Amino acid sequence: MAKMIGLIEVDIETCKGCSLCVEACPTSVIELAEEVNGKGYNYAYMENPDACIGCANCSMVCPDSCITVYRKKVEMV
Amino acid sequence: MAKMIGLIEVDIETCKGCSLCVEACPTSVIELAEEVNGKGYNYAYMENPDACIGCANCSMVCPDSCITVYRKKVEMV
Amino acid sequence: MSELRLMKGNEAIAEAAIRCGADGYFGYPITPQSEVMETLMTLRPWETTGMVVLQAESEVASINMLYGGAGSGKRVMTSSSSPGISLMQEGLSYMAGAELPCLVANVVRGGPGLGTIQPSQSDYFQSVKGGGHGDYKLIVLAPASVQEMADFVELGFDLAFKYRNPAMILSDGMIGQMMEKVELSPQKERWTNEEIEKMHPWATTGKRPDRERNIITSVELDSEAHETFNNKLQAKYREIEENEVRYELTDVEDADYLIVAYGSSARISAAAIEILREKGIKAGLLRPITLYPFPSKKIKELSGGLKGVLSVEMSSGQMVEDVRLAVEGKVKVEHFGRYGGVVHSPEEVANALEQKLNGGK
Amino acid sequence: MSELRLMKGNEAIAEAAIRCGADGYFGYPITPQSEVMETLMTLRPWETTGMVVLQAESEVASINMLYGGAGSGKRVMTSSSSPGISLMQEGLSYMAGAELPCLVANVVRGGPGLGTIQPSQSDYFQSVKGGGHGDYKLIVLAPASVQEMADFVELGFDLAFKYRNPAMILSDGMIGQMMEKVELSPQKERWTNEEIEKMHPWATTGKRPDRERNIITSVELDSEAHETFNNKLQAKYREIEENEVRYELTDVEDADYLIVAYGSSARISAAAIEILREKGIKAGLLRPITLYPFPSKKIKELSGGLKGVLSVEMSSGQMVEDVRLAVEGKVKVEHFGRYGGVVHSPEEVANALEQKLNGGK
Amino acid sequence: MKEEIIIAGFGGQGVLSMGKILAYSAVMQQKEVSWMPSYGPEMRGGTANVTVVLSDDRISSPILHSFDTAIILNQQSLDKFESKVKPGGVLLYDSNGITHHPERNDINIYRIDATEEASRMKSTKTMNMIVLGAFLKVKPVVEMENVLKGLKKSLPERHHHLIPMNEKAIERGFEIVREVSLMNA
Amino acid sequence: MKEEIIIAGFGGQGVLSMGKILAYSAVMQQKEVSWMPSYGPEMRGGTANVTVVLSDDRISSPILHSFDTAIILNQQSLDKFESKVKPGGVLLYDSNGITHHPERNDINIYRIDATEEASRMKSTKTMNMIVLGAFLKVKPVVEMENVLKGLKKSLPERHHHLIPMNEKAIERGFEIVREVSLMNA
Amino acid sequence: MEENSMAEVFNDIKKPENLVYSKSKVLTDNVMHYCPGCSHGVVHRILAEVIEELGVQDKTIGVAPVGCSVLMYNYIDIDWQEAAHGRAPAVGTAINRLWPEKIVFTYQGDGDLAAIGTAETIHACNRGENMIMLFINNGIYGMTGGQMAPTTLKGMKSSTCPFGREPAQDGNPLKITELLAQLPGTSLVTRQAVHTPAAVRKTKKALLKAFENQKQKKGTSVIEVVSTCNSGWKMTPVESNKWMAENMFPFYPLGDFKDE
Amino acid sequence: MEENSMAEVFNDIKKPENLVYSKSKVLTDNVMHYCPGCSHGVVHRILAEVIEELGVQDKTIGVAPVGCSVLMYNYIDIDWQEAAHGRAPAVGTAINRLWPEKIVFTYQGDGDLAAIGTAETIHACNRGENMIMLFINNGIYGMTGGQMAPTTLKGMKSSTCPFGREPAQDGNPLKITELLAQLPGTSLVTRQAVHTPAAVRKTKKALLKAFENQKQKKGTSVIEVVSTCNSGWKMTPVESNKWMAENMFPFYPLGDFKDE
Numbered sequence A, B: 001m002a003k004m005i006g007l008i009e010v011d012i013e014t015c016k017g018c019s020l021c022v023e024a025c026p027t028s029v030i031e032l033a034e035e036v037n038g039k040g041y042n043y044a045y046m047e048n049p050d051a052c053i054g055c056a057n058c059s060m061v062c063p064d065s066c067i068t069v070y071r072k073k074v075e076m077v
Numbered sequence C, D: 001m002s003e004l005r006l007m008k009g010n011e012a013i014a015e016a017a018i019r020c021g022a023d024g025y026f027g028y029p030i031t032p033q034s035e036v037m038e039t040l041m042t043l044r045p046w047e048t049t050g051m052v053v054l055q056a057e058s059e060v061a062s063i064n065m066l067y068g069g070a071g072s073g074k075r076v077m078t079s080s081s082s083p084g085i086s087l088m089q090e091g092l093s094y095m096a097g098a099e100l101p102c103l104v105a106n107v108v109r110g111g112p113g114l115g116t117i118q119p120s121q122s123d124y125f126q127s128v129k130g131g132g133h134g135d136y137k138l139i140v141l142a143p144a145s146v147q148e149m150a151d152f153v154e155l156g157f158d159l160a161f162k163y164r165n166p167a168m169i170l171s172d173g174m175i176g177q178m179m180e181k182v183e184l185s186p187q188k189e190r191w192t193n194e195e196i197e198k199m200h201p202w203a204t205t206g207k208r209p210d211r212e213r214n215i216i217t218s219v220e221l222d223s224e225a226h227e228t229f230n231n232k233l234q235a236k237y238r239e240i241e242e243n244e245v246r247y248e249l250t251d252v253e254d255a256d257y258l259i260v261a262y263g264s265s266a267r268i269s270a271a272a273i274e275i276l277r278e279k280g281i282k283a284g285l286l287r288p289i290t291l292y293p294f295p296s297k298k299i300k301e302l303s304g305g306l307k308g309v310l311s312v313e314m315s316s317g318q319m320v321e322d323v324r325l326a327v328e329g330k331v332k333v334e335h336f337g338r339y340g341g342v343v344h345s346p347e348e349v350a351n352a353l354e355q356k357l358n359g360g361k
Numbered sequence E, F: 001m002k003e004e005i006i007i008a009g010f011g012g013q014g015v016l017s018m019g020k021i022l023a024y025s026a027v028m029q030q031k032e033v034s035w036m037p038s039y040g041p042e043m044r045g046g047t048a049n050v051t052v053v054l055s056d057d058r059i060s061s062p063i064l065h066s067f068d069t070a071i072i073l074n075q076q077s078l079d080k081f082e083s084k085v086k087p088g089g090v091l092l093y094d095s096n097g098i099t100h101h102p103e104r105n106d107i108n109i110y111r112i113d114a115t116e117e118a119s120r121m122k123s124t125k126t127m128n129m130i131v132l133g134a135f136l137k138v139k140p141v142v143e144m145e146n147v148l149k150g151l152k153k154s155l156p157e158r159h160h161h162l163i164p165m166n167e168k169a170i171e172r173g174f175e176i177v178r179e180v181s182l183m184n185a
Numbered sequence G, H: 001m002e003e004n005s006m007a008e009v010f011n012d013i014k015k016p017e018n019l020v021y022s023k024s025k026v027l028t029d030n031v032m033h034y035c036p037g038c039s040h041g042v043v044h045r046i047l048a049e050v051i052e053e054l055g056v057q058d059k060t061i062g063v064a065p066v067g068c069s070v071l072m073y074n075y076i077d078i079d080w081q082e083a084a085h086g087r088a089p090a091v092g093t094a095i096n097r098l099w100p101e102k103i104v105f106t107y108q109g110d111g112d113l114a115a116i117g118t119a120e121t122i123h124a125c126n127r128g129e130n131m132i133m134l135f136i137n138n139g140i141y142g143m144t145g146g147q148m149a150p151t152t153l154k155g156m157k158s159s160t161c162p163f164g165r166e167p168a169q170d171g172n173p174l175k176i177t178e179l180l181a182q183l184p185g186t187s188l189v190t191r192q193a194v195h196t197p198a199a200v201r202k203t204k205k206a207l208l209k210a211f212e213n214q215k216q217k218k219g220t221s222v223i224e225v226v227s228t229c230n231s232g233w234k235m236t237p238v239e240s241n242k243w244m245a246e247n248m249f250p251f252y253p254l255g256d257f258k259d260e
């Protein structure tokens, strides 16, 4: 069986902590950090990285283009 | 038998000879005069007065409100 | 009863409008004056005094709504900031041409173009020379405090109706946005429709059988007749120039140098004068309150005994021309001003006077 | 090859625009200038030179079309008359603020408001002081003949592009409607798109990989930066004042009296001077060709030897302020003008000079 | 030489084009000219008039208040302009529709029945050319060859076939104009 | 007496209303005041600041370039305004989110952990009042009774029930402010 | 009938009780400046008649446009304001809001209402200002000498499209009335004409309806009158009416778009 | 998975060939000035993506409005003109006519496009100017601090209708896109949103279509994006999206009005 595993990278300094990606993620990967970035925003990060399927929904709704998405098909053994 | 007989009065000096009343008259009562009025217009007049039925069509279309219409029911003997 | 409050200049305009019995406000949002309409919409005067407040689709619509309102005898006003006022120029020319009273507040920002939203005084020419076409004048009042923002609403309406001419409050983002103490005058009644018909027999209030129809218009295709009308306008302007000049003098009695400055610049210049006097330079201040009519006579009168005059404005030099015209070459006239949204400091003004007039000699 | 024709000033503008290689005309009808667009629509230059001609929905749209066209490096123009020009004030301020070159012809009629459609010169202030908001200037050319209506189209474009600044032809209903002989210059090629990209590297012609993106804008929210920009604008205006003053002198060598008059008034004043000289009154004429930059230096220079200066304009007195500013109180300056659509006669001008300056002494 | 002319009549009588042909003719004769129409909101049927100045020197104002010659084509214009002819000047008028004839006796008055003649010639459009002919007879300010050149220049190419007809009309005007001078009467 | 104050922080921290309450308090004490916000296009999350001047005399300009006191609520504002405190003046700052602390040694620096305290008090909205209290401790430019009057005046009627809570916060600020002066260090 | 009895009959008829139509008293004695046969005159006439018939001369305020009808205040004996080109709806809005008990109407040409004044037109209708908007669509800029209007038909000539309107060059003709009908603020939206007696009567009826709507504060009533400008069209008035029926009506169909 | 293998897996995935989404190269490095969660950012992003994907960066000219997006020229790396408030369609018209081989789009807010710019909007569409009009309808004047827009819903609050819009006082909300769909000059007229990934993808598809239409010179393409302004609405971005779906969509239904 093949499975999609994904990975997102958030540009922490441009993230404004709007939470739209959190809301958009179908697998609840993302949350906002407790800490703030240089501009005082609680930035987004992968809280549940292994749930990510690389669907790019998060990047689709991000107003600040902070999210880079990777995806790879892995054979499940 | 009763018949409608009509009469129109044209204010010759305000008439601009546009011919709209001529066109609108169902009984071809009106024509434009050969002579011109003070402003140089060939004014409208009753050429066939006895054809007038007082329908006021002429006055309806006159842009310069020059036409006064009278109408009377007369018993034909 | 009058009431002491701390409020923004923009809010003061709105409060004063209601209290002086204005009939209508028509406007379109623009920074830095949006609080005028926002305050009115929050106060909902249509439920109390009956004043109408309407957000128009544009400044062009706003000024033409004023035309309609003023033409029917009502006390109507608008407010905007520089780009919005530029869009009103045709309408203002029409109102001047139809001799309609109204009040327009310009809370000036830095131009040209979209520019900046910071304070400026670079719309002086537009306001006093005539930004619209034709030979006409607006009555222009320049408040230098939040208190005057409030006071000049009523004064502006009064002058506008006295002369049947548009009046303008020429303010800026600083006066509009800052809060200060202000004493608001007690609520006045709005004119009733009957009063309006009596006071303004020219207004379009519906043609009653006992009078001729009233026509509000600015068109006169016959040149001779139109010149006659223009002569009437000019005579009115001469009358305004005769009767309505307002200004404030500070420390001019013994002054060697005169600063002429209005609005925000006048406040700052007052502080500059203190700095200069501490240095032993005898400077005084003439603050024009009316920019049109301009206090030319007074400036001319004062200039006799002076060593120099400095026109201080947040512009690259506009009012300075009127100062020069008043002084008629009798004494050196210089201009100082920061602009493009920058507000000068008292120190800068004081330095400028020293360098341009005192040091320069 | 140049060509001798008899035509209206308005027609001359249209012909000259095509011949000098203009790229676009955008306008809205208004008397007394509608022949400009009518002529263009009849000549259909889009089929020959490729010039675009579009009837816009309003003057507001027209001036903003100019913004778009000029911003993309094209030679674009409009024409209108007083009320229409008032509607363009915001757009003109934007173009000045974005440093865009364009040409606007104002065929002035009597104001204020709808006024009359007869000739006037009462939009002087609006044109030279800035009818829009902010510290900016238009380059203003005042033609006094149909020939100059034609010539100033190319000159206007050249100056506009040289300084990246809007230029205006300030004419009036007389020059616009009259026919005179005019020598039309031969057809020039329009700039190719490649030439435009080379000559105007600032224009929005599509961001090629070898350059940064181009941005046409007038907004700068940071005050300090906006002041710096304004300083740049002011420096440009000083340069224009230094280099581009144009005027014509008639009989000034031995003159006791100087008439300053532009456009139609200058033609009439030239005849007035003949009348005066016949009477033994030595009058001369300075005709400003550029109203901005104004020939202040020359007037100042001349005024030394004079007994008086008369500013003749078809307005209640606008240019006279610039004349006074130039003369600096050295000699009496008076104004004469009919207005509201009335055109003065040479006799009236001559009489006015006698009474106001010669007799008055 | 300087000739200041007003031509006035109804819109549609060819007032403006008569003025233009005259002006163009003078251009062909190396004169300075100006042609200034009355203009206004398009309210047809109203009067139309044009001031034409022909001169050897630069022309100052094309808008005048008195004239060397008035060419008049209707009553309203006669009423308006009779008084504006300079003493000793010329008033030339078409008699059609005129009820009150000119009365000044300090000017030279000429009458031309151009409308009548044009309808007789079955080309009402040439009425204005007949009047032009009459004027040129009275005041030969431009030579005929230049008038023809002017005609050519002022008519659009597609109307050039009409030139002979216009020429004939001008000649006819030359012939039928007559003086009705009350001068010093 | 004249006190020129800048209050600066994020939008939403209550910067403008703190300034307003302070200004109103001074009005209650018969002082001249001016309150001038930084204003701009509504781009939230940006900084907000307000300049408040309290004075016995007429105030010339409400826009200033240096200050007697800077009240600072975030790092950006600290970076911007530390240098604009007049020598000998006061810098009062909330420590929350501050990574580079102030370093000038020619001014008096005070620190107030107002954000922390406010969340401890479970009313984050009163953070600004805690800061105000701290300021009044450091510079008692207005009396407490006038502050309460000012509070009443500047809050809309429907919020008057919050006054006691605000009063408590002010008092708390009074207590917890502490000097971290590096002056002449 | 003989000559003699003719005169007698006439005298017999010409009595007040037999009067069928005479010029409205709400019309002034000024002679209208319009070209012979201009539709403006007809619309003015019935407007005056409606004002007279409803007895609202003392409470009606008219707003005149810039266009051939700029001087219409000379003809209808009510209070008037002459608005800037295109801005009549804004002017009317303020009068309506400040004097809600009055009847306000605007009167505009196609250039005025549908070109320069588009924004004011749409927004007044969208706000549902309680006023009547009369829209004289003659497909041309009459006053300024016959330039193309927003409503000039495809192929139709004007001084700024002398070879006929070409949409690619000149844009398309605009059916603004259809747009206005969709705005929630309008209650009556209708397109009429005045080229025949029947059409005139219908238009007058629409006007009466619009005035009634005012009293009931129903919002904006829009009455378009497809009109002729024989001068601009370069036809006789009679030809113009024919041309209009044949060419304008197919594109601008008459009838009610909305009557709520 | 364990911590260790986790990092390994990550390194394994994070390879160019596995890249699914990264910021468009047509976006600049400038950080957008918008409030957190503002819809403008999303629309900018997909606009840049479309320009990149179609390879038209060198021939696209954007016209920015006055509104929150006034400075959008800082974000998308193409040539730009910043138009006066409401006049982008006029500015775009001229560029389009003078450079017909380029791709021109305008980008406007609801105040800009549907209030002050109504006339320019309607007439550019009616002329069928060959350009794309992007319309960000967030029901409010974002830039100036949250005043009522022409599209503010009935009952919706703003700083100039602080107690909710009341049509009798404030006028009705305007569905301008529906009007534009009726003009002959428009070819594509659609209303979209960007509140969910699916919505974003649909909007992007509409944009691609609009850019294609440009090349085929099909006239004006209008894309309305119903958007949020969480600052003006005084909600969080997430709440705003919900509120929008519940309140804006019923009045401004999504979908194509015209696709010719």
Ligand SMILES: Cc1ncc(C[n+]2csc(CCOP(=O)(O)OP(=O)(O)O)c2C)c(N)n1
Pocket (backbone or CB within 6 Å): D028, D029, D030, D031, D059, D083, D084, D087, G066, G067, G068, G069, G085, G108, G109, G110, G111, G112, G113, G136, G138, G140, G141, G142, G143, G144, G149, G229
């Ligand atoms: C701001 C402005 N622009 C242009 C004009 C010139 N103008 C006067 S009337 C008119 C159009 C008239 O056409 P329309 O509105 O259709 O009325 P009509 O004359 O056909 O009845 C124009 C463009 C003006 N007076 N003001």
Ligand SMILES: Cc1ncc(C[n+]2csc(CCOP(=O)(O)OP(=O)(O)O)c2C)c(N)n1
Pocket (backbone or CB within 6 Å): C028, C029, C030, C031, C059, C083, C084, C087, H066, H067, H068, H069, H085, H108, H109, H110, H111, H112, H113, H136, H138, H140, H141, H142, H143, H144, H149, H229
């Ligand atoms: C002529 C003019 N009037 C008003 C303004 C002020 N102003 C700037 S943006 C704006 C409205 C912004 O709202 P919108 O177009 O909906 O854009 P948003 O900010 O919501 O994206 C206004 C009224 C201006 N700059 N120019």
Ligand code: SF4
Pocket (backbone or CB within 6 Å): A010, A014, A015, A016, A017, A018, A019, A020, A021, A022, A043, A044, A061, A062, A063, A064, A065, A066, A067, H037
């Ligand atoms: S959508 Fe973008 S800006 Fe918003 S929280 Fe997620 S990464 Fe940050």
Ligand code: SF4
Pocket (backbone or CB within 6 Å): A006, A007, A008, A024, A025, A026, A027, A028, A029, A030, A051, A052, A053, A054, A055, A056, A057, A058, A059, A069
């Ligand atoms: S790519 Fe998909 S699964 Fe992964 S974080 Fe983003 S939305 Fe969630």
Ligand code: SF4
Pocket (backbone or CB within 6 Å): B006, B007, B008, B024, B025, B026, B027, B028, B029, B030, B051, B052, B053, B054, B055, B056, B057, B058, B059, B069
């Ligand atoms: S009243 Fe009727 S019948 Fe009589 S003239 Fe008029 S239209 Fe003809």
Ligand code: SF4
Pocket (backbone or CB within 6 Å): B010, B014, B015, B016, B017, B018, B019, B020, B021, B022, B043, B044, B061, B062, B063, B064, B065, B066, B067, G037
């Ligand atoms: S309709 Fe009126 S103006 Fe026209 S010809 Fe008849 S009476 Fe005369």
Ligand code: SF4
Pocket (backbone or CB within 6 Å): E042, E043, E044, G033, G034, G035, G037, G038, G039, G040, G068, G138, G142, G143, G228, G229, G230, G231, G232
């Ligand atoms: S130009 Fe046309 S609209 Fe104007 S009066 Fe003449 S016919 Fe009527």
Ligand code: SF4
Pocket (backbone or CB within 6 Å): F042, F043, F044, H033, H034, H035, H037, H038, H039, H040, H068, H138, H142, H143, H228, H229, H230, H231, H232
């Ligand atoms: S104010 Fe509204 S539209 Fe503007 S940036 Fe903030 S959220 Fe976006």
Ligand SMILES: [Mg+2]
Pocket (backbone or CB within 6 Å): G067, G109, G110, G111, G136, G137, G138, G139, G140, G141, G142, G149
């Ligand atoms: Mg029309």
Ligand SMILES: [Mg+2]
Pocket (backbone or CB within 6 Å): H067, H109, H110, H111, H136, H137, H138, H139, H140, H141, H142, H149
């Ligand atoms: Mg918006």
